[in-house]
Amino acid sequence: MVAKVYDYTSAPAFIIGNEFINLVIDPVDPKYMNYDIVFFLDDVPSRVTIPFESGARNKEIELIFTGMPTPTAVPAEAEPEPEPEPEPTNTAVPPTPVPEPTQTPVPPTATPVVVTSEIVEETAVVPEEQFFGTCSAPDQKSAPVAQSVANGLLILAPLGLLWVYRRYRKK
Known part of the structure; x- marks a missing residue:
């Protein structure tokens, strides 16, 4: 559903059941003042119109749409009969040779060398703090x-x- 004021058309509103929500009519131009707001549902105009007022807020408007096309019944299409699925056949799998692992020589492992270190303690010279005034x-x-x-x-x-x-x- 949309609303039209002169040549301005609003964004579509959501229709839930028999109610519409989030219909915002904001043309942002004062030339639309006092023109009638016409509501359209699927290009069918409503019998109810109201004058456009800038900044007005109306939460409840009862709209009447006459001449709405009635939905026509669509005949259901006959479903085709499903084709029987072919039965799977067993296929012989030829045996594949399994490769044999081969032995490779492992080089000898090096023995770790333990290094001892001595901590030498140095006296740290702390600079004297300077006063800058x-x-x-x-x-x-x-x-x-x-x-x-x-x-x-x-x-x-x-x-x-x-x-x-x-x-x-x-x-």
């Missing part, structure tokens, strides 16, 4: 107090500017 204070163990205060003021500067701006605006 903090925030523009290279080669120092810690940042000086003045540097820390300057960093704190730079972090709080935007808040101070906002406070000054608000005080200035109130006056």
Whole structure:
């Protein structure tokens, strides 16, 4: 079953029993507004039409189709009589000679040599960890107090500017 609005045709809907499902009518063009939706089942139009409204949702529509062709009975074809299967005949299989295994000489196996090893312990030299400094204070163990205060003021500067701006605006 399909629905047609003017020259737009929807995708076919599924029909289960006497109900149709998943019929989506979405022409995506405002020119179809207020045209009638005509429903077709096997190219037979429904007597019920409704105006198309964009975004409308109608879950229950009773459609009436008149003039549907009645199915004609197809005579069953007579099955042909099965032919009898021929009986299988036994075929004599000639004996095949079985090959005899031949002996091959095996070379002697080499005896494994046991190698002993001694673990030599070396003292590992651990490199001294280098200090690269903090925030523009290279080669120092810690940042000086003045540097820390300057960093704190730079972090709080935007808040101070906002406070000054608000005080200035109130006056």
